[in-house]
Amino acid sequence: MTPSRRRTLQAAGTAALTALAGCLSDYRSSSQGSTDEYQLSIDRIESSPIEYALYEPDDSPLFGEPAATALENILPEGRHTTYGYEPLPNDGYVEFEGSYYQIKYVVTGRQQMEQKVVRADTVPQEQVPKEAILVDSLERPSARIIKILHSYSVSGGGSSSAELLRDDGYVLRRPSERESQLATGELDGQVVTMTESGAWAYRINVTTEQLTETAHTALAVEVANSQSEFREVVFGSRIDADLSPDELPTEPQEILEQVIAGETYTEETPITEAFDTLLDLLGLGTVETGVNGELLWYDDEFYRYGLYINST
Numbered sequence: 554m555t556p557s558r559r560r561t562l563q564a565a566g567t568a569a570l571t572a573l574a575g576c577l578s579d580y581r582s583s584s585q586g587s588t589d590e591y592q593l594s595i596d597r598i599e600s601s602p603i604e605y606a607l608y609e610p611d612d613s614p615l616f617g618e619p620a621a622t623a624l625e626n627i628l629p630e631g632r633h634t635t636y637g638y639e640p641l642p643n644d645g646y647v648e649f650e651g652s653y654y655q656i657k658y659v660v661t662g663r664q665q666m667e668q669k670v671v672r673a674d675t676v677p678q679e680q681v682p683k684e685a686i687l688v689d690s691l692e693r694p695s696a697r698i699i700k701i702l703h704s705y706s707v708s709g710g711g712s713s714s715a716e717l718l719r720d721d722g723y724v725l726r727r728p729s730e731r732e733s734q735l736a737t738g739e740l741d742g743q744v745v746t747m748t749e750s751g752a753w754a755y756r757i758n759v760t761t762e763q764l765t766e767t768a769h770t771a772l773a774v775e776v777a778n779s780q781s782e783f784r785e786v787v788f789g790s791r792i793d794a795d796l797s798p799d800e801l802p803t804e805p806q807e808i809l810e811q812v813i814a815g816e817t818y819t820e821e822t823p824i825t826e827a828f829d830t831l832l833d834l835l836g837l838g839t840v841e842t843g844v845n846g847e848l849l850w851y852d853d854e855f856y857r858y859g860l861y862i863n864s865t
Contacts, residue, residue: 587864589822593832595812595849595858602848602855603780606787608645608656614729615694616640627773628654636664636766637726646787647773653783654773661770668764670722671735673702673755676744681751685744694733698723699745703753724764735759793847794835794858805831813856821865832860 598605610620619640626633628649633640645656688696688703701723704712710721717723725731734740740757747753777783788795798806804827812818820828832838835849837860845859 590863590865591820591824592861593812593818595856598855598857602787603784606646606791608642608647615727619728623771627771629773632770632772634661634768634770636768637724639769641771652775653777655776656771657774658769658771660767662768663765664768665763665765667761669725669736670760670762671698672722672758673699674758675706676754676756678751681746681754682744685746685754687749688745688747691734694729695735698735703747791848792850795850796834798852802830
């Protein structure tokens with residue numbers, strides 16, 4: 554077997570030891586430097602791959618209602634345009650009257666429009682008024698936005714929520730946001746706290762601004778007209794590893810089934826040849842720091858798996 558990238562990166566001075574016959578081949582390093590710890594985990598998914606792949610909106614006003622409206626407009630051959638946001642998951646699959654479709658988005662222009670923008674200015678704890686509002690007492694659309702602004706503030710703009718903001722403000726775009734307490738002006742100028750003690754308090758500022766918003770138009774592309782055809786679409790586009798026990802070498806199979814049984818499998822570099830082979834079969838051979846949410850079909854069962862690599 555040609556050495557993989559993981560073994561070729563071993564420190565100089567590594568000596569190869571010959572394992573006993575029938576045991577896993579193991580390459581141990583004599584280097585005094587750091588090593589990497591590989592952790593493979595696998596969890597069973599109770600639904601079928603088809604059920605798992607299909608998108609259905611939830612029943613929430615914030616996300617579910619605009620998604621349901623968009624689906625009604627695009628299925629089977631319509632269009633639905635929103636400005637500044639996408640209510641449906643791009644590339645998501647949906648079923649309609651026995652046929653299966655994939656959601657696609659195209660940009661169809663830009664438009665100048667008035668939008669309300671929410672910003673939050675930090676208020677020192679000693680200046681928090683008694684009538685300050687606890688964020689969890691607000692209805693969801695407003696509470697969510699203020700928590701996003703809080704996360705942005707405490708992280709210095711480095712949080713994942715930063716991508717939801719335009720500069721340092723949140724634009725009210727979704728229907729329930731445009732009808733929220735923030736949109737009505739009820740919270741404009743009010744102090745909202747993240748905790749009952751008054752820690753992490755913000756004065757809310759809502760302005761109306763002229764913005765250029767991108768037009769996102771959703772449409773549905775038919776990909777299959779039967780469940781059997783759609784199964785092949787799902788396996789071709791969503792399943793990361795489709796393995797059969799009959800096709801696996803004995804030792805990698807033993808590791809795989811050990812992890813499936815509920816045990817997180819761990820090895821330190823230099824990893825065994827059997828584990829190295831299994832990682833390649835799972836499509837994890839080039840992972841450098843970690844990956845999660847990969848999908849496996851093995852022995853007629855459906856799983857989610859991940860690999861974590863930690864330096865020790």
